[in-house]
Amino acid sequence: MTSPHAAAGPPARCPVNGTPAPTTALYGPDLDGDALPALYEQLRGDHGPVAPVTIAPGVDAWLVIGHREVLQLTRDEQDFSHDPRRWSLLREGRVPADSPILPMVGWRPALLFADGQQHRRMRAAVSAALAGINGHELRRTVRATAEQVIVAFAERSEADLVADYARKLPMRVITELLGLDDQTGRHLVEAVAGTVSATSASADASKRMGAILLHLIEEKRRRRGNDITSALLHHPARLTDEEVLHNLVVMFVAGNQTTVNWIATTLRILLCDPEFRSSLTGGHLSVDDALDVVLWRFPPTQNFPARYATRDMTFGGQHIRTGDMLILGLAGANADPQILPDDGTPVVGNRSHLAFGAGPHICPAQDPARLITRTAVDTIRHRLPDLELAIPQGELEWIKSPWSRGLAALPVRFTAPVLPQHPAPLPDHQPVR
Known part of the structure; x- marks a missing residue:
């Protein structure tokens, strides 16, 4: 199998044979999320x-x-394969037992780490559980x-929309969908x-999550x-109980933080791009258009x-060995000049991005995630109409x-909140059929 792209130069270092070409560190305290797009383009140019x-x-x-x-x-x-037990570095004992990456990639009996029939069996259960979500009830729950x-923060006339809104809202909704109470949900x-922090504390956090x-x-x-x-x-x-546990881990890890990021980044674009905000307010664009721009540019x-x-x-011009690990570079792939318009700007309404993955393992929760995010963005736009960024x-x-x-963080200020006289109560029934 050969990639349609030609190699950019001599084969880079192979993770298995250890030849001495340098690699780029994709971890550490100095990793700057704002600089990642430039890093991907540098890697594309070099390799x-x-x-x-x-x-x-x-x-x-x-x-x-x-x-x-x-x-x-x-x-x-x-x-x-999705199965990390095929990973040569792990099989050969070359990954330290306390490596911060293991809680993310260590094998679990969940659909994310399975192939073929085993994956299809677990995905059938997960897909059915998600399909049982009542969209109307979920929308009411998210809005309320x-x-x-x-x-809770309106009287202050200022807020951090990450800590005060984007982190709180999905957590409360998703933990309710799972059947957890609010306090246990916060612990989870x-x-x-x-x-997922990829630090020395990741292993202990993983144990707490499982418990x-x-x-x-x-x-x-x-x-x-x-x-x-x-x-x-x-x-x-x-x-089995073990399979349910680990599939819940996959669903929660994939669902909570990504929804937090999706909400916060969409709000950032609306606050920082006056033309886009005007188009949205004037009805030329929809909230879904804004959501898709985020999925393209800032997955x-x-x-x-x-x-x-x-x-x-041979794959992508590189010599890949049996057991090598390959990471899905979703953001880098979305910016691939091979598939973007000449100006590099994603077309509004184009959903061929890879923010949800692709293939048999494409995210099964993308519809409820979109509903939660759309409702969250729409609600705060209407309740805080004069919202503006509090810092440059x-x-x-x-x-x-x-x-x-x-x-x-996303610090904002506002002066004229339009609050409900009586905040809507949460629906009597959970938003799952």
């Missing part, structure tokens, strides 16, 4: 659509940033929750954030609820682990993560 990177101390991989190459990587399970969150969010979800599963086994956890437990696919998940080569091959745009900071592209 082509597949570039050598280091994702943790001593852990090399390939970052796939070509649009066509990512499509091939996601669709071809015969050559690119958003109004409650806005009322903290544990998930620690797990919270295991207790939830035991409770739902005893007393079935109207929630996603119960739907998974009672699906005909007969998932909430920058890079996504991982696939593992099942054979030696150039002073905004991004979180430092190789995986997630999100704002660290």
Whole structure:
């Protein structure tokens, strides 16, 4: 198999054979989310659509940033497996047991780490559980929750829309969908954030995350609820408790932080791009158009682990060895000049981006995620119509993560909130059929 792109030069260092070409570090405290787009273009210029990177101390991989190459990587399970037990560095004992990357890529009995029939069995249960979400009830829940969150900070006439809004809203909605109470949901969010932070504390955070979800599963086994956890437990696919736990981990990790980033970044564009905001207010563009611009330019998940080569091959102009890890460079692939218009600007309404992945493992929760994000953005636009950025745009900071592209903070001010006289109560029934 050969990529349609030609090699940009001599083959770069192979993560397996260890030849001495340098790799680019895609981790560490100095990782600047604002500079990542330029880094992807530098890698593209130096190496082509597949570039050598280091994702943790001593852990090399390939970052796939070509649009066509990512499509091939996601669709071809015969050559690119999801199962990290095929990873040569891990099999050979070359990944430290305390490596911060292991909580992200270590094998779990979940659809994200399975191929073929095993993947299809678990995905059937997950898809059915998500399909059971009542869109009308979910919209009501998101709107009511958003109004409650806005009322809580409205008197201050200022807020940080990341900490005060974007982080609180999806967490409350998603944990309710899972069947968790608010306080336990906050503990789960903290544990998930620690797990994906790729630091020395990730392993402990992963254990806390598992303990919270295991207790939830035991409770739902005893007393079935109207929630996603119960739907998974009672699906005909007969998932084990362990499979339910780890599929909940995948759903929550993939769902919460990405939705936080999607909401916050959409609001940033509306605050910082007067022309776009005017077009939206005037009805020339919809909120969905704004959401798609974010998915193209600033996908909430920058890079996504991982696939593992099942054979030696030439891919993207690089020599890939059996067991090599390949990272889905979603943001880099979205910016691939091979598929963008001449000016490099994504076309409004074009949804051929890769923000949700592609192929058999494309995100099964993209519809409820879009509904949550759209409702969150629409609600705050109507409740805080004179919202404006409280600091210069150039002073905004991004979180430092190789995986997630999100704002660290979004400080705003406003003077004329339009608040409901009586904030809408949450629906009596959970938004799952």
